[in-house]
Amino acid sequence: MPTNAKNLIESYYAAFNAGQPRAMLDLLTDDVIHDINQGARETGRDKFAAFLDHMNISYRERLTDIVVMPGADGTRAAAEFVVHGEYLKTDPGLPEARGQRYVLPAGAFFDISDGRIARVTNYYNLQDWLRQVGAG
Template identity: 60%
Template sequence: MSQNDARRLLDQYYAAFNAGDVAAMEALVTDDIAHDVNQGDRRTGKAKFVEFNAHMTRCYKENLTDIVTMVAEDGSRAAAEFTVNGAYLATDEGLPEADGQTYQLPAGSFFEISGSKISRITTYYNLEDWIGQVKG
Protein backbone atom coordinates (compact mmCIF):
# COMPACT_ATOMS: atom_id res chain seq x y z
CA MET A 1 0.00 0.00 0.00
CA SER A 2 1.34 3.44 -0.85
CA GLN A 3 1.81 6.15 1.73
CA ASN A 4 -1.11 8.11 0.22
CA ASP A 5 -3.38 5.04 0.23
CA ALA A 6 -2.53 4.37 3.88
CA ARG A 7 -3.30 7.99 4.76
CA ARG A 8 -6.68 7.70 2.98
CA LEU A 9 -7.39 4.50 4.92
CA LEU A 10 -6.78 6.28 8.22
CA ASP A 11 -8.87 9.24 7.07
CA GLN A 12 -11.73 6.82 6.32
CA TYR A 13 -11.29 5.12 9.69
CA TYR A 14 -11.43 8.38 11.64
CA ALA A 15 -14.31 9.75 9.56
CA ALA A 16 -16.27 6.57 10.36
CA PHE A 17 -15.33 6.89 14.06
CA ASN A 18 -16.55 10.49 14.21
CA ALA A 19 -19.76 9.57 12.36
CA GLY A 20 -20.42 6.79 14.89
CA ASP A 21 -20.40 4.32 11.98
CA VAL A 22 -18.86 1.29 13.66
CA ALA A 23 -19.78 -0.98 10.73
CA ALA A 24 -17.66 1.20 8.44
CA MET A 25 -14.78 1.09 10.96
CA GLU A 26 -15.05 -2.67 11.21
CA ALA A 27 -14.98 -3.01 7.42
CA LEU A 28 -11.55 -1.32 7.38
CA VAL A 29 -9.81 -3.87 9.62
CA THR A 30 -8.47 -7.36 8.91
CA ASP A 31 -10.22 -10.45 10.23
CA ASP A 32 -7.24 -11.06 12.55
CA ILE A 33 -6.97 -7.45 13.80
CA ALA A 34 -4.77 -7.02 16.88
CA HIS A 35 -6.34 -4.34 19.07
CA ASP A 36 -4.59 -2.90 22.13
CA VAL A 37 -6.14 -0.18 24.29
CA ASN A 38 -3.95 1.49 26.90
CA GLN A 39 -3.11 -0.91 29.70
CA GLY A 40 -5.63 -3.59 28.74
CA ASP A 41 -5.16 -6.99 27.20
CA ARG A 42 -4.74 -7.44 23.46
CA ARG A 43 -7.94 -8.37 21.67
CA THR A 44 -7.32 -10.47 18.59
CA GLY A 45 -9.82 -10.94 15.77
CA LYS A 46 -12.64 -8.95 14.25
CA ALA A 47 -15.25 -10.48 16.60
CA LYS A 48 -13.39 -9.04 19.63
CA PHE A 49 -13.08 -5.68 17.85
CA VAL A 50 -16.84 -5.66 17.17
CA GLU A 51 -17.53 -6.56 20.82
CA PHE A 52 -15.26 -3.74 22.01
CA ASN A 53 -17.00 -1.22 19.74
CA ALA A 54 -20.43 -2.26 21.05
CA HIS A 55 -19.19 -1.77 24.61
CA MET A 56 -17.70 1.64 23.81
CA THR A 57 -20.89 2.78 22.06
CA ARG A 58 -22.90 1.85 25.16
CA CYS A 59 -20.60 3.60 27.64
CA TYR A 60 -19.16 6.58 25.73
CA LYS A 61 -19.93 9.09 23.01
CA GLU A 62 -16.70 10.41 21.55
CA ASN A 63 -15.57 12.72 18.78
CA LEU A 64 -11.94 13.15 17.76
CA THR A 65 -10.49 16.52 16.79
CA ASP A 66 -7.05 17.88 15.95
CA ILE A 67 -6.18 14.60 14.19
CA VAL A 68 -2.64 14.49 12.82
CA THR A 69 -1.52 11.34 11.01
CA MET A 70 1.99 10.19 10.14
CA VAL A 71 2.54 7.35 7.68
CA ALA A 72 5.68 5.33 6.90
CA GLU A 73 6.99 5.65 3.35
CA ASP A 74 5.97 2.10 2.47
CA GLY A 75 2.48 2.56 4.00
CA SER A 76 2.85 -0.41 6.36
CA ARG A 77 2.75 1.56 9.62
CA ALA A 78 1.16 4.77 10.75
CA ALA A 79 0.47 6.86 13.83
CA ALA A 80 -2.12 9.43 14.77
CA GLU A 81 -2.35 12.02 17.52
CA PHE A 82 -5.70 13.55 18.40
CA THR A 83 -7.94 15.04 21.07
CA VAL A 84 -10.80 12.91 22.40
CA ASN A 85 -13.91 14.95 23.22
CA GLY A 86 -16.33 12.70 25.02
CA ALA A 87 -19.28 12.06 27.26
CA TYR A 88 -19.39 9.21 29.77
CA LEU A 89 -22.85 7.69 29.25
CA ALA A 90 -22.96 4.42 31.22
CA THR A 91 -20.74 3.17 34.03
CA ASP A 92 -17.86 1.05 32.79
CA GLU A 93 -16.78 -1.79 35.07
CA GLY A 94 -14.09 -0.76 37.54
CA LEU A 95 -14.38 2.94 36.70
CA PRO A 96 -16.21 5.85 38.38
CA GLU A 97 -19.99 6.10 38.09
CA ALA A 98 -21.22 7.63 34.85
CA ASP A 99 -23.60 10.57 34.84
CA GLY A 100 -23.03 12.11 31.42
CA GLN A 101 -19.75 13.73 32.48
CA THR A 102 -17.75 15.28 29.65
CA TYR A 103 -14.02 15.03 29.12
CA GLN A 104 -11.30 16.17 26.78
CA LEU A 105 -8.18 14.06 26.53
CA PRO A 106 -5.08 13.90 24.33
CA ALA A 107 -4.50 10.45 22.85
CA GLY A 108 -2.60 8.62 20.16
CA SER A 109 -2.78 5.43 18.13
CA PHE A 110 -0.32 3.30 16.23
CA PHE A 111 -1.35 1.21 13.23
CA GLU A 112 -0.05 -1.65 11.13
CA ILE A 113 -1.52 -1.96 7.66
CA SER A 114 -1.64 -5.23 5.72
CA GLY A 115 -2.85 -5.21 2.16
CA SER A 116 -5.57 -2.59 2.10
CA LYS A 117 -6.76 -2.95 5.72
CA ILE A 118 -5.70 -2.09 9.25
CA SER A 119 -4.18 -5.13 10.98
CA ARG A 120 -3.21 -3.56 14.33
CA ILE A 121 -4.47 -0.62 16.37
CA THR A 122 -2.72 0.33 19.60
CA THR A 123 -4.20 3.31 21.44
CA TYR A 124 -2.77 5.23 24.40
CA TYR A 125 -4.18 7.94 26.66
CA ASN A 126 -3.72 9.05 30.25
CA LEU A 127 -6.29 7.06 32.23
CA GLU A 128 -5.61 8.99 35.45
CA ASP A 129 -6.33 12.27 33.62
CA TRP A 130 -9.62 10.81 32.35
CA ILE A 131 -10.61 9.56 35.81
CA GLY A 132 -9.83 12.96 37.31
CA GLN A 133 -12.05 14.65 34.74
CA VAL A 134 -15.06 12.36 35.20
CA LYS A 135 -14.77 12.28 39.01
CA GLY A 136 -15.03 16.08 39.05
Protein backbone atom coordinates in the same frame (compact mmCIF):
# COMPACT_ATOMS: atom_id res chain seq x y z
CA MET B 1 -11.25 1.11 -0.21
CA PRO B 2 -8.55 3.70 0.55
CA THR B 3 -5.36 3.14 -1.42
CA ASN B 4 -2.72 4.42 0.99
CA ALA B 5 -2.00 4.46 4.72
CA LYS B 6 -2.97 8.10 5.27
CA ASN B 7 -6.30 7.72 3.46
CA LEU B 8 -6.99 4.42 5.24
CA ILE B 9 -6.52 5.91 8.72
CA GLU B 10 -8.41 9.09 7.82
CA SER B 11 -11.31 6.90 6.63
CA TYR B 12 -11.20 4.95 9.89
CA TYR B 13 -11.51 8.12 11.97
CA ALA B 14 -14.14 9.62 9.65
CA ALA B 15 -16.25 6.49 10.22
CA PHE B 16 -15.66 6.79 13.99
CA ASN B 17 -16.81 10.40 14.04
CA ALA B 18 -19.83 9.57 11.87
CA GLY B 19 -20.91 6.84 14.30
CA GLN B 20 -20.49 4.13 11.66
CA PRO B 21 -18.91 1.11 13.36
CA ARG B 22 -19.64 -1.14 10.37
CA ALA B 23 -17.58 1.17 8.14
CA MET B 24 -14.75 1.06 10.70
CA LEU B 25 -14.85 -2.74 10.80
CA ASP B 26 -14.74 -2.94 7.00
CA LEU B 27 -11.30 -1.28 7.15
CA LEU B 28 -9.83 -3.98 9.43
CA THR B 29 -8.25 -7.33 8.66
CA ASP B 30 -10.16 -10.38 9.92
CA ASP B 31 -7.37 -11.05 12.45
CA VAL B 32 -6.85 -7.42 13.53
CA ILE B 33 -4.88 -6.97 16.74
CA HIS B 34 -6.35 -4.42 19.15
CA ASP B 35 -4.26 -3.15 22.04
CA ILE B 36 -6.67 -1.46 24.43
CA ASN B 37 -5.24 1.46 26.40
CA GLN B 38 -3.83 0.05 29.65
CA GLY B 39 -5.73 -3.14 28.98
CA ALA B 40 -5.67 -6.45 27.17
CA ARG B 41 -4.65 -7.34 23.64
CA GLU B 42 -7.57 -8.75 21.65
CA THR B 43 -7.42 -10.41 18.26
CA GLY B 44 -10.12 -10.58 15.60
CA ARG B 45 -12.69 -8.35 13.98
CA ASP B 46 -15.47 -9.92 16.07
CA LYS B 47 -13.75 -8.89 19.32
CA PHE B 48 -13.16 -5.41 17.91
CA ALA B 49 -16.87 -5.19 17.06
CA ALA B 50 -17.79 -6.21 20.62
CA PHE B 51 -15.40 -3.55 21.96
CA LEU B 52 -17.06 -0.89 19.78
CA ASP B 53 -20.52 -1.99 20.95
CA HIS B 54 -19.43 -1.69 24.58
CA MET B 55 -17.81 1.70 24.01
CA ASN B 56 -20.91 3.06 22.27
CA ILE B 57 -23.04 2.13 25.30
CA SER B 58 -20.72 3.66 27.90
CA TYR B 59 -19.26 6.65 26.03
CA ARG B 60 -20.11 9.23 23.39
CA GLU B 61 -16.92 10.48 21.77
CA ARG B 62 -15.86 12.74 18.92
CA LEU B 63 -12.30 13.21 17.74
CA THR B 64 -10.82 16.54 16.63
CA ASP B 65 -7.43 17.83 15.53
CA ILE B 66 -6.63 14.49 13.91
CA VAL B 67 -3.13 14.30 12.43
CA VAL B 68 -2.20 11.10 10.58
CA MET B 69 1.48 10.29 10.14
CA PRO B 70 2.04 7.42 7.70
CA GLY B 71 5.31 5.50 7.63
CA ALA B 72 7.40 5.76 4.47
CA ASP B 73 6.76 2.18 3.37
CA GLY B 74 2.98 2.26 3.96
CA THR B 75 2.94 -0.62 6.46
CA ARG B 76 2.58 1.51 9.59
CA ALA B 77 1.02 4.79 10.64
CA ALA B 78 0.44 6.85 13.74
CA ALA B 79 -2.24 9.37 14.60
CA GLU B 80 -2.61 12.06 17.21
CA PHE B 81 -5.96 13.59 18.12
CA VAL B 82 -8.11 15.09 20.85
CA VAL B 83 -11.00 13.05 22.30
CA HIS B 84 -14.10 15.03 23.33
CA GLY B 85 -16.31 12.68 25.27
CA GLU B 86 -19.21 12.08 27.60
CA TYR B 87 -19.28 9.22 30.11
CA LEU B 88 -22.79 7.76 29.72
CA LYS B 89 -22.94 4.39 31.53
CA THR B 90 -20.68 3.10 34.29
CA ASP B 91 -17.92 0.90 32.95
CA PRO B 92 -17.06 -1.98 35.34
CA GLY B 93 -14.11 -1.10 37.57
CA LEU B 94 -14.34 2.60 36.78
CA PRO B 95 -16.07 5.51 38.57
CA GLU B 96 -19.82 5.94 38.35
CA ALA B 97 -21.03 7.56 35.13
CA ARG B 98 -23.11 10.70 35.52
CA GLY B 99 -22.76 12.23 32.08
CA GLN B 100 -19.34 13.70 32.87
CA ARG B 101 -17.59 15.37 29.95
CA TYR B 102 -13.90 15.04 29.24
CA VAL B 103 -11.26 16.23 26.78
CA LEU B 104 -8.16 14.08 26.34
CA PRO B 105 -5.17 14.16 24.04
CA ALA B 106 -4.66 10.68 22.60
CA GLY B 107 -2.72 8.75 20.02
CA ALA B 108 -2.79 5.50 18.12
CA PHE B 109 -0.41 3.29 16.20
CA PHE B 110 -1.40 1.11 13.26
CA ASP B 111 0.00 -1.80 11.25
CA ILE B 112 -1.33 -2.03 7.71
CA SER B 113 -1.52 -5.16 5.60
CA ASP B 114 -3.03 -5.57 2.12
CA GLY B 115 -4.76 -2.19 2.31
CA ARG B 116 -6.43 -2.85 5.67
CA ILE B 117 -5.67 -2.08 9.29
CA ALA B 118 -4.00 -5.09 10.92
CA ARG B 119 -3.26 -3.56 14.36
CA VAL B 120 -4.69 -0.67 16.39
CA THR B 121 -2.87 0.38 19.57
CA ASN B 122 -4.49 3.27 21.46
CA TYR B 123 -2.94 5.49 24.12
CA TYR B 124 -4.30 8.19 26.41
CA ASN B 125 -3.62 9.27 29.97
CA LEU B 126 -6.01 7.23 32.12
CA GLN B 127 -5.17 9.25 35.24
CA ASP B 128 -6.16 12.45 33.43
CA TRP B 129 -9.46 10.85 32.37
CA LEU B 130 -10.12 9.68 35.95
CA ARG B 131 -9.46 13.19 37.24
CA GLN B 132 -11.82 14.70 34.66
CA VAL B 133 -14.69 12.36 35.53
CA GLY B 134 -14.25 13.04 39.24
CA ALA B 135 -12.65 9.83 40.48
CA GLY B 136 -11.29 9.87 44.02
